[in-house]
Amino acid sequence: MQGELFQWLEAVRDRGEYVRDQLSHATPVFAVSRPEGILLLGIGLGQSKIFEVYDRHAVAALGNPVDIEKIRQMAIEAAHLEGFNRSPEDVTLRRLMSFNLSPALKNSFESVFQPPLIVEGVFAEVGETQEEDVLMEFGYDGQFGSVNDGLAVVSVNKAAATQAKTWLKERIRPHSNRHRTLGLLLAMWQAMSTGRRIGKDIKAATLEELDLEGRVVEMALLDRRLPGKVKYQALKVDA
Numbered sequence: 001m002q003g004e005l006f007q008w009l010e011a012v013r014d015r016g017e018y019v020r021d022q023l024s025h026a027t028p029v030f031a032v033s034r035p036e037g038i039l040l041l042g043i044g045l046g047q048s049k050i051f052e053v054y055d056r057h058a059v060a061a062l063g064n065p066v067d068i069e070k071i072r073q074m075a076i077e078a079a080h081l082e083g084f085n086r087s088p089e090d091v092t093l094r095r096l097m098s099f100n101l102s103p104a105l106k107n108s109f110e111s112v113f114q115p116p117l118i119v120e121g122v123f124a125e126v127g128e129t130q131e132e133d134v135l136m137e138f139g140y141d142g143q144f145g146s147v148n149d150g151l152a153v154v155s156v157n158k159a160a161a162t163q164a165k166t167w168l169k170e171r172i173r174p175h176s177n178r179h180r181t182l183g184l185l186l187a188m189w190q191a192m193s194t195g196r197r198i199g200k201d202i203k204a205a206t207l208e209e210l211d212l213e214g215r216v217v218e219m220a221l222l223d224r225r226l227p228g229k230v231k232y233q234a235l236k237v238d239a
Contacts, residue, residue, distance in 0.1 A: 011112040019109075019140045022064070022118045023156040027193045027215075028164070029060035030185050031122045032172065033133040033150030037231065038124045038222040039178065041185050043193075043215045050218040052232040053123070054079035055088055057096075058222055061121030062154060063140070068119050074104055075123070088229060093125040093134045097144050106142025116140060122152040126222035126231050155192055163198040164188045171204075182219070182237070186210060207237055 029042035029049055040060040042049030048065045052058050053075045061068045078100035082091045101123075108117045117140055125134040135147035137154055151168060155161040171184050183204030190210055191198055207217065219235045226233065 012110055015109060015112065015116050016141065019116050019118050020156060023062065023120060023140075026062040026120075026156060028153060028155040028161065028189060029062050029121060030154075030168075030189070031060055031124050031135050031147075031152040032168075032181060032185070033130055033135065034178070034181070035130055035174065036221070037224045038126050038133055038135070039181065039219070040122075040124060040221075041182070041189075041217070041219045043189055043212060043217050045214075046216045047218065050220045050234075052220070054083070054091060055229045056126045056222060056231045057091070057093060058124050058220060058232055059121055060124070060152075060154070061119055062156075063119035063121075064117075067117040068121070070117060071101070071105075071119055071121070075101060093123055093136055094146075097123065097136050097138065101138065102142045102144050104142075105138065105140065109141040120154055120156065122147070122154050124152075124222055126224050128224060130224075153188070157192070160192050160198065164192055167198050167202070180204065186217075 027043055032039045040050050040058055042060050050060050051072045057079065059072060059075060061071065075096060078096050079091050105117060120139050122135055122137045127133050133150060135152045136144055137147060137152055138144040151165055153161045153165045168184055168188055172181055183206065187202050187205040190205055191202055217237045219237060221233045221235055222231045223233050224231060
């Protein structure tokens with residue numbers, strides 16, 4: 001019995017190493033709570049990073065596009081079921097993560113006879129006010145946590161993500177317009193993607209300055225100002 005448990009633990013450890021290796025080349029995604037709503041940004045192959053989930057919910061993720069789609073569909077189904085059984089207003093990110101998404105990710109990761117989901121990201125829920133916005137980062141193993149300062153930087157390189165977040169927090173102000181915020185996020189995406197040291201010498205970037213290598217910028221806003229229940233709005237880069 002102990003031998004079987006040891007083999008299972010070893011298999012789970014190996015799966016973790018495999019997933020982290022697969023994610024090592026993925027580029028970061030960002031979510032920022034702003035006065036008008038929650039801004040999400042990623043740079044991928046086109047409609048592969050940023051997705052609407054349900055009314056006032058969205059996700060920004062990195063990893064295998066097929067696995068990101070699985071997580072998105074899982075979130076959509078759980079949200080619609082919750083909205084049907086209760087009400088759309090009762091669909092909250094904390095309930096979805098605690099009772100649906102986290103257990104499903106954990107089960108997938110620990111089921112050693114099937115491939116693990118190669119995905120990490122952040123779910124966003126826009127509130128009526130900025131203080132009510134919710135950001136929750138999640139990992140491939142079902143671990144998740146609330147982001148309490150309104151800024152999520154998701155990368156498999158946790159040290160770089162922490163440094164990037166500190167850099168951004170020092171520069172994004174409540175009055176910073178969307179163009180300024182986008183320039184800072186693009187600069188940090190470039191630095192993290194190229195392994196550049198994150199320091200004071202980095203300046204806000206423009207799209208023309210980036211070498212996207214065929215990728216496209218994906219950006220969306222959960223806009224609390226929009227009338228009606230649906231708050232998701234896909235944005236053009238120059239919006």
